[in-house]
Amino acid sequence: MSVIRSFIFSLISALLIAAATSALAASSEADFKAAYAAAEAANKEAGTLRNQWTVTAAAMAAAKKAAESGDFEKAVAQSKEAEALAKASIFQATDEKEAWKALEIK
DSSP, X not given: OHHHHXXXXXXXXXXXXXXXXXXXXXXXXXXXXXXXXXXXXXXXXXXHTTOOOHHHHHHHHHHHHHHHTTXXXXXXXXXXXXXXXXXXXXXXXXXXXHHGGGOOOO
């Protein structure tokens, strides 16, 4: 199981770095709306798998708050982070759906 956890951690790290670097360009309200919609869609899919993470909800709330204050660069970055977290939770749910079968009962 430690290999799976290491992989999940690596995946999350890569997604967060990608989200952070892509948000360096100046962002607009339209960019925020697109990024937030993608995060909502991924989080909804995680919900159907019954594996939504609380940190995803926190990132989405932070994105909405930043957008309301007019800081669209931060809002886009938070939205992309939320999307990455939601996708990682989807990966975890689908991976663990079959991984338990490989466990050895001692």
